């Protein structure tokens with residue numbers, strides 16, 4: 001009996017520690033789903049954030065940028081050219097089509113957190129504001145996941161960061 005209740009407790013703790021990614025953040029016709037950021041190694045000055053943006057409206061919108069207490073927020077695109085991953089800032093923002101959705105995922109579009117004021121630690125939540133041309137500001141919370149989270153292209157991403165001129 002004693003053993004099984006200990007096991008139940010351990011299981012509950014393990015489940016409780018699993019990041020829950022059910023969040024939705026809305027403004028106007030824009031819904032931002034499941035924002036998450038990758039934990040950063042000690043001393044890193046940049047991190048990245050991922051999410052899905054849905055536009056439920058009949059007019060196109062645009063993610064123009066964002067702001068946060070813990071970093072400067074930029075909208076970036078990563079592209080692979082001749083086997084080399086490179087990223088660039090989307091100065092004009094990222095178009096979100098009417099009745100459409102755009103995913104910011106490792107290896108593609110992403111939010112770049114530069115000038116980090118502290119490392120992003122797995123398990124914490126960080127707040128940021130995303131700015132949309134029409135919907136306006138949307139407050140979101142990023143769940144910080146492990147450094148290897150959703151790992152496809154993760155290390156390529158790190159290589160791209162090193163090559164980025166800031």
Ligand SMILES: [Cu+2]
Nearest residue numbers: 076087111112
């Ligand atoms: Cu970037």
